[in-house]
Amino acid sequence: MKVSELVEKLGLKVYCGNNGLENEISNGYTSDLLSDVMGHADAGCAWITLQTHKNVMAIASLKDLSAVILVKGFEPETDMAAQSDEEGIPVLGTSEEAFTISGKLFNLLINCK
Amino acid sequence: MMHFEFHVEGGNFLKAGAASSQLKKILKQLNVDPKTIKRVVVAMYEAEVNIVAHAYKGDIYIDIDTKKIEITLIDEGPGIPDIDLAMKQGFSTASSVVREMGFGAGMGLPNIKNNSDELTITSEVNKGTTVKFATYLNQ
Ligand SMILES: Nc1ncnc2c1ncn2[C@@H]1O[C@H](COP(=O)(O)OP(=O)(O)O)[C@@H](O)[C@H]1O
Ligand SMILES: [Mg+2]
Numbered sequence: 001m002k003v004s005e006l007v008e009k010l011g012l013k014v015y016c017g018n019n020g021l022e023n024e025i026s027n028g029y030t031s032d033l034l035s036d037v038m039g040h041a042d043a044g045c046a047w048i049t050l051q052t053h054k055n056v057m058a059i060a061s062l063k064d065l066s067a068v069i070l071v072k073g074f075e076p077e078t079d080m081a082a083q084s085d086e087e088g089i090p091v092l093g094t095s096e097e098a099f100t101i102s103g104k105l106f107n108l109l110i111n112c113k
Numbered sequence: 114m115m116h117f118e119f120h121v122e123g124g125n126f127l128k129a130g131a132a133s134s135q136l137k138k139i140l141k142q143l144n145v146d147p148k149t150i151k152r153v154v155v156a157m158y159e160a161e162v163n164i165v166a167h168a169y170k171g172d173i174y175i176d177i178d179t180k181k182i183e184i185t186l187i188d189e190g191p192g193i194p195d196i197d198l199a200m201k202q203g204f205s206t207a208s209s210v211v212r213e214m215g216f217g218a219g220m221g222l223p224n225i226k227n228n229s230d231e232l233t234i235t236s237e238v239n240k241g242t243t244v245k246f247a248t249y250l251n252q
Contacts, residue, residue: 034162035220038155039227051215058130062137062154079127 001025001112003067003090006046010094010104012069016081017090023066028109030102034059041065046105048098050074057083057091065089069105071098115143115177121161123169123190126214132173133158143177145250152228153182153248159221160244164188166211168242181230183247192238200226200234 004021007014014021026044031037032051041047043064049056052074060068061083068084069092070076076084076091084091094101117139119132136157140150157173164171168190176183193199200222207217226232229246236242 032215033218033220034215035159035218035224038158039220039224043151049215053126053214055126055129055214055216058134059158062130062133062158063151 001108003046003092006067006105006108007092009108010101013093015070015076015084015091015093017067017084017088019085020067020088020090023088023090025066025109028102028105029065030098038063046092048102048105050098052077052080054079054083056080057087057089060089061087067092069094069101071096071101117175117177119173119175121164121171121173121186121188123165123167123171123188126165126216129162129165130158132161136175140182145182149182149248149250153184156225156228156246156248157184159224160184160186160246162216163221163242163244164190166207166216167191171241179250181247181249183245185243185245187241187243189241192240192242193234193236194238196234196236 003023025046027042029041029045030048032049037059041063045065046067046069047065048069050071057080067090073095137154168188171188174185198204202223203219205217205219211217230249231247233245
């Protein structure tokens with residue numbers, strides 16, 4: 001599923017990285033521990049987290065992730081947003097918490113497999 | 114045989130991962146297979162971030178030949194008093210500020226171990242740490 005479809009289906013905000021809205025999302029990973037994501041997330045994941053700093057984008061880029069979804073209304077810091085635009089990895093937002101948005105993403109991805 | 118070097122500043126989280134990102138580009142250009150790139154990048158990132166999080170400054174030396182990618186990180190810093198303990202999943206001396214950023218889960222050294230084929234760590238307290246690892250190229 002494309003990031004743009006996900007945005008539409010889950011009513012997500014697009015903060016930045018609009019040039020990556022055509023990225024393909026094949027899976028999801030929910031974690032606020034950077035080394036956990038580094039060690040275990042697959043390429044093509046949407047990463048669900050409450051971390052809002054630039055290092056998130058460094059990891060997303062190194063791991064070839066497709067998008068980052070910030071939970072509970074958290075917004076990206078300025079330098080995170082800048083790197084999101086640079087890398088073409090969108091940072092999306094939801095007011096929901098990690099459990100809920102992860103469940104919704106899971107259901108969407110299961111149904112399109 | 115190719116050689117690359119990078120410098121890392123301790124404490125500068127804004128630049129953390131810059132060397133890893135450069136290395137990833139180099140390996141892509143060299144057409145290293147994607148699975149190997151993934152492993153090397155994970156190990157390299159964790160070792161680079163450890164200099165940022167735990168040391169004062171460091172240098173990274175990368176040697177690539179037809180058989181393997183060998184990466185040596187030499188830092189000036191507090192050193193590691195008990196390397197076996199530091200290698201344990203979940204062990205971390207990271208500050209609370211660093212933990213709040215999501216670093217300091219104590220998974221870095223285990224990630225390096227899991228994503229390399231050779232790993233040697235030597236350290237002298239109050240002097241610094243040398244982390245050397247290699248990933249084989251399956252060609
Ligand atoms: N380059 C280094 N210099 C000094 N101490 C280090 C270094 N690398 C790792 N350590 C020590 O080993 C511990 C475990 O490292 P690691 O597994 O990467 O976890 P984390 O970095 O999340 O704390 C660190 O908390 C620190 O005490
Ligand atoms: Mg670490």
